[in-house]
Amino acid sequence: MHDLKIPIGPQHPAIDEPSCLRVSLDGNTIIDSDLRFGYAHKGIEKLLEGKRIEQGLHIVDHICGICSVAHPSCYVRAVEKILNYEPPERVKYLRTLVSELGRIQSHLFWTGFMLHEIGFETMLAYFLRDREHILEVLERITGSRSHFAYHKIRTVRNDISEEDEKLTLKKIKEVEKQIPVYMKTIRKDAVIKARMKDVGTITRLDAENYSLVGPIARASGIRIDIRKDDPYEAYDQVDFELIMEWDGDALARMLVRMREVIESIKIVKQVLKNLPKGKVPRSVPLILEEGMEVGRVEAPRGENFHLIKIRNRKIDRMRIRPPTFNFMSIFTKLLEGRKIGDIPVILASLDPCYACMERIIVIKDGKKEVLTEDDFRCKYV
Amino acid sequence: MILDVSMFNVILLIFVIPISLLFEGLRRKLMARLQNRIGPPIWQPFYDIMKLLEKGESNSKASENIFFRITPLLYLITTFALFLFVPFPIISFPLDFILFVYILILSGALYILSGFASNSPYGSIGSMREIILMVCYEIIFAIVIITFILYTNIESLMGLNQTLLFLKLPLASLCLFVVALVEMRITPLDTVEAQTEIMGSVETEYSGKDLALLEISKDLKFTFFIFLIATLFFGFENVLIFSLISLVLLFIFTFLQATTCRYRLDQTFNLLIFVLLLAVIELLRINYFAW
Numbered sequence: 320m321h322d323l324k325i326p327i328g329p330q331h332p333a334i335d336e337p338s339c340l341r342v343s344l345d346g347n348t349i350i351d352s353d354l355r356f357g358y359a360h361k362g363i364e365k366l367l368e369g370k371r372i373e374q375g376l377h378i379v380d381h382i383c384g385i386c387s388v389a390h391p392s393c394y395v396r397a398v399e400k401i402l403n404y405e406p407p408e409r410v411k412y413l414r415t416l417v418s419e420l421g422r423i424q425s426h427l428f429w430t431g432f433m434l435h436e437i438g439f440e441t442m443l444a445y446f447l448r449d450r451e452h453i454l455e456v457l458e459r460i461t462g463s464r465s466h467f468a469y470h471k472i473r474t475v476r477n478d479i480s481e482e483d484e485k486l487t488l489k490k491i492k493e494v495e496k497q498i499p500v501y502m503k504t505i506r507k508d509a510v511i512k513a514r515m516k517d518v519g520t521i522t523r524l525d526a527e528n529y530s531l532v533g534p535i536a537r538a539s540g541i542r543i544d545i546r547k548d549d550p551y552e553a554y555d556q557v558d559f560e561l562i563m564e565w566d567g568d569a570l571a572r573m574l575v576r577m578r579e580v581i582e583s584i585k586i587v588k589q590v591l592k593n594l595p596k597g598k599v600p601r602s603v604p605l606i607l608e609e610g611m612e613v614g615r616v617e618a619p620r621g622e623n624f625h626l627i628k629i630r631n632r633k634i635d636r637m638r639i640r641p642p643t644f645n646f647m648s649i650f651t652k653l654l655e656g657r658k659i660g661d662i663p664v665i666l667a668s669l670d671p672c673y674a675c676m677e678r679i680i681v682i683k684d685g686k687k688e689v690l691t692e693d694d695f696r697c698k699y700v
Numbered sequence: 701m702i703l704d705v706s707m708f709n710v711i712l713l714i715f716v717i718p719i720s721l722l723f724e725g726l727r728r729k730l731m732a733r734l735q736n737r738i739g740p741p742i743w744q745p746f747y748d749i750m751k752l753l754e755k756g757e758s759n760s761k762a763s764e765n766i767f768f769r770i771t772p773l774l775y776l777i778t779t780f781a782l783f784l785f786v787p788f789p790i791i792s793f794p795l796d797f798i799l800f801v802y803i804l805i806l807s808g809a810l811y812i813l814s815g816f817a818s819n820s821p822y823g824s825i826g827s828m829r830e831i832i833l834m835v836c837y838e839i840i841f842a843i844v845i846i847t848f849i850l851y852t853n854i855e856s857l858m859g860l861n862q863t864l865l866f867l868k869l870p871l872a873s874l875c876l877f878v879v880a881l882v883e884m885r886i887t888p889l890d891t892v893e894a895q896t897e898i899m900g901s902v903e904t905e906y907s908g909k910d911l912a913l914l915e916i917s918k919d920l921k922f923t924f925f926i927f928l929i930a931t932l933f934f935g936f937e938n939v940l941i942f943s944l945i946s947l948v949l950l951f952i953f954t955f956l957q958a959t960t961c962r963y964r965l966d967q968t969f970n971l972l973i974f975v976l977l978l979a980v981i982e983l984l985r986i987n988y989f990a991w
Contacts, residue, residue, distance in 0.1 A: 325821040325898075333896045347828075347965060436896045438887045438962030444735035510888050510961050659825065660964035663896045 329358050333663035336673040352654045359673045367637040375634050383675040384465045388421030389618030391470040393625045397614030398472050408595040410475055415553040416590045417469045419583045424453040425619035426576045429670050436663040437514045452490040459483055471602045478599040484591050495584050515570040519653045519665035529649045533621020533642050538575045539567035545617040557589045569668035620670055641675035709790050716783050720923035721745040727954050734958040752912035771814035772913035778807035779917045785857050787927045787936050794855040801842045815902035826901020830892050836972035837879045843979040847872045851986050866933035871982040878975045880925040888960040891968045
């Protein structure tokens with residue numbers, strides 16, 4: 320069994336989105352690995368070029384199904400910076416509400432999936448049940464179960480009624496009731512501990528060198544959160560804690576995400592309590608001659624970054640850097656010397672979202688070539 | 701050799717495949733209810749098997765290999781042969797438990813062979829894992845059976861019919877339970893068929909009729925261990941009580957599968973080494989010490 324090569328992906332039960340990981344094995348131990356992308360490429364950045372700003376918003380909304388609150392939020396933030404526009408308080412609060420609900424559903428889905436990777440099917444079913452409550456609320460508020468399209472430039476799609484508020488509070492309380500039970504299971508279960516403790520450990524130094532963001536960096540003890548560092552929407556007016564763990568392993572990442580769900584529930588409750596009265600402005604067509612700005616928001620997986628350059632009323636260049644881009648570079652390093660059984664745990668603990676990430680593929684003479692940012696700069700800039 | 705063929709035995713042998721498929725259906729339904737789902741109907745395994753038997757086979761490179769074609773059938777036959785001894789022995793002669801253990805190991809070996817013959821990295825890794833674990837758990841199984849035989853002081857499995865033996869041999873019973881978990885592929889010890897790690901391991905390359913045979917064998921093995929534990933622990937007196945105990949055991953195993961997650965290969969191996977130690981202690985206890 321010396322030097323056996325196995326492919327993990329593009330189709331494999333351990334990964335939810337297509338990617339190809341080729342692992343060289345010495346017995347049961349990984350000696351080398353090679354990660355390839357390009358299966359979920361949609362050409363979003365090229366599509367956006369030459370589009371009007373409202374059209375761009377529609378495309379940005381369809382980048383990813385799970386982070387479909389974070390991308391429009393980021394886009395809208397960048398455009399509103401160019402406009403130098405401050406939305407009304409009620410709009411800010413409504414945006415915060417939907418952002419946090421999006422974060423809760425993403426984290427719940429991820430945690431269930433993570434436990435499914437180590438064979439805990441029951442927990443997956445339970446987490447999906449709880450996520451269903453949040454999706455119901457989101458459907459009531461935004462009219463859709465994924466691709467919410469709630470953020471509009473200068474406003475939001477629709478206002479919420481008092482009934483919606485009541486439903487949200489009721490459903491949120493149901494989720495809140497379950498979280499301590501799950502936390503207890505995750506902290507106490509011996510098998511979960513055996514599988515996830517000290518697996519895929521990222522030290523604080525590594526996390527800084529690879530410029531990791533989001534829950535992964537916070538699990539390694541780095542204070543980083545756009546909601547605190549560069550507040551947007553109504554995050555400067557709500558009270559929440561920045562969750563950190565110090566171990567940096569898969570278990571710490573899971574605990575960070577579970578504790579973040581509790582914080583998000585706290586934020587949702589505060590938003591509903593302090594929701595200012597007033598009207599939500601109507602969405603009107605927008606003409607913008609020129610400008611260039613960046614927007615960044617805290618997506619469920621970390622910092623999401625959009626750069627928009629507008630010329631002649633059209634988008635001239637758009638750069639999207641989702642959080643997955645930062646932490647896929649450390650993945651192959653984490654695999655070195657681990658066992659086969661650790662691959663799904665490490666991969667899932669990073670929570671990759673390839674649909675957000677894949678940007679550039681060059682197809683030349685039928686050969687596919689996936690470019691990194693540096694390669695791209697060398698060749699074309 | 702005595703061929704003890706009663707009406708009940710013949711009926712059981714004929715109906716053991718439908719019974720095991722029914723057990724699988726029950727297991728799925730119970731699992732779904734525990735997971736807050738509705739789940740498939742109890743007859744679903746029958747539909748699955750019928751569908752697979754109607755299907756054609758994919759033509760892969762591995763199908764040139766003769767072992768790839770015949771091992772599923774042989775695996776089914778050997779697994780079926782286990783029911784000659786359990787729950788009530790049909791063939792019986794002095795020291796027949798050696799044949800019994802031999803058949804169990806043979807069926808495991810055929811499973812391994814089918815994995816290597818499938819010419820797939822996932823199949824090879826699954827077979828490799830099975831070999832590594834088999835070194836441990838088959839020895840434990842043999843020791844446990846010998847312990848039971850020595851304790852009851854009989855020559856043949858025919859006489860192994862006492863009630864509540866598990867109270868008199870607690871450690872050996874525990875060891876048998878752990879071996880059953882590994883063989884039945886139940887978490888936390890279903891490392892051989894870790895779906896999210898190595899897909900379906902041995903079954904990855906199989907399709908159509910061969911896959912149906914493998915599925916039936918898997919269900920047969922599941923039922924076999926339930927029957928074995930019910931017979932060894934509680935004895936076989938009444939059909940009704942026996943079925944009741946089997947259903948309770950089915951529930952216990954399903955509950956265990958629903959509430960635990962999977963160990964890694966090295967962790968499973970370490971656990972089995974520890975269990976092996978327990979089995980040896982029990983064997984020494986009943987031989988040399990009077991407690």
